[in-house]
Amino acid sequence: MKKVLTIAGSDGSGGAGIQADLKTFAAHGVFGLSVITAVTAQNTLGVQAVQDIDREMVSKQIEAVFDDIEVDAVKIGMVSQTATIETIAGALKKYTPEHIVLDPVMAAKNGCHLLKKEAETLLIKELFPLAEIVTPNIPEAEAITGLGIDNLQQMEEAAAAIFRLGARNVLLKGGHLEGNPTDILYNGREFLYFTQARIETKNTHGTGCTLSSAIAANLALGREVEEAITLAKDYITVAIEHSLPLGRGAGPTHHFYALYKKAGLIP
Numbered sequence: 090m091k092k093v094l095t096i097a098g099s100d101g102s103g104g105a106g107i108q109a110d111l112k113t114f115a116a117h118g119v120f121g122l123s124v125i126t127a128v129t130a131q132n133t134l135g136v137q138a139v140q141d142i143d144r145e146m147v148s149k150q151i152e153a154v155f156d157d158i159e160v161d162a163v164k165i166g167m168v169s170q171t172a173t174i175e176t177i178a179g180a181l182k183k184y185t186p187e188h189i190v191l192d193p194v195m196a197a198k199n200g201c202h203l204l205k206k207e208a209e210t211l212l213i214k215e216l217f218p219l220a221e222i223v224t225p226n227i228p229e230a231e232a233i234t235g236l237g238i239d240n241l242q243q244m245e246e247a248a249a250a251i252f253r254l255g256a257r258n259v260l261l262k263g264g265h266l267e268g269n270p271t272d273i274l275y276n277g278r279e280f281l282y283f284t285q286a287r288i289e290t291k292n293t294h295g296t297g298c299t300l301s302s303a304i305a306a307n308l309a310l311g312r313e314v315e316e317a318i319t320l321a322k323d324y325i326t327v328a329i330e331h332s333l334p335l336g337r338g339a340g341p342t343h344h345f346y347a348l349y350k351k352a353g354l355i356p
């Protein structure tokens with residue numbers, strides 16, 4: 090069985106972060122491992138508090154996994170602070186996993202910062218070059234490049250600018266623009282478009298975490314970058330289509346719809 094590690098923050102409401110990542114891995118039939126970088130007090134309405142895990146504990150968690158288990162792919166989500174970024178970068182240079190997907194998480198939907206402002210430059214410098222794919226959303230791409238993004242042409246320009254910062258493949262997610270959500274991949278040679286119909290729902294908590302984890306799972310399963318993204322985009326679309334109206338805010342996506350349906354658990 091393939092093993093996929095998520096290095097990310099905990100979301101106790103189960104929609105984003107480590108919890109979304111592990112559900113995504115399970116739904117893909119890969120074995121999920123986790124390293125927790127921060128604990129958030131969070132629900133469907135947003136993030137109320139964040140407590141970072143200190144660098145020594147992050148380091149020990151990573152060592153404990155890699156010293157014992159062969160990891161096929163790594164997904165990196167919320168890294169929160171400079172000490173955590175330095176620790177993760179050092180460990181990944183030592184253990185050199187074959188596939189690394191980096192979701193450069195900066196803020197939650199309610200605007201709460203999940204990456205300290207002073208850590209943004211280090212995230213780009215240390216983690217972008219290690220990643221096979223970097224998956225910013227529109228606000229993250231705007232923060233990284235300083236460009237405004239309102240259309241597909243500007244998405245292409247921003248993806249190319251992020252590529253020049255050292256990322257090997259940039260998947261710029263278009264969920265924040267109007268219309269059918271189009272994600273654009275730039276690999277230094279061409280722009281590839283991944284479009285699906287927009288699902289009208291407020292329950293999109295954790296969609297970015299889920300997409301990057303699905304890409305990591307598909308890479309671990311031996312798929313090439315383009316196919317891994319195509320399958321991950323199909324996965325997130327079904328997960329949003331069957332999202333759950335939990336809580337009073339943005340509810341979570343449904344990771345096991347296809348499995349439950351097959352098992353006859355959903356009529």
Ligand SMILES: Nc1ncnc2c1ncn2[C@@H]1O[C@H](COP(=O)(O)OP(=O)(O)O)[C@@H](O)[C@H]1O
Pocket residue numbers: 225226227262263264265270271272285286287288289290293295296297298300322325326329
């Ligand atoms: N309402 C929606 N219907 C279908 N797909 C969506 C919708 N919202 C977002 N997506 C897709 O979910 C993924 C993550 O979305 P996005 O909102 O861009 O990033 P993030 O969750 O990191 O803010 C992307 O593949 C995006 O195209």
Ligand SMILES: Cc1ncc(COP(=O)(O)OP(=O)(O)O)c(N)n1
Pocket residue numbers: 097098099100105106107129131166167194196197198199203293294295296297298299339
């Ligand atoms: C612990 C934690 N990590 C990441 C996020 C952001 O996740 P994302 O998939 O971008 O979803 P939203 O916050 O936009 O719903 C998070 N909220 N918590």
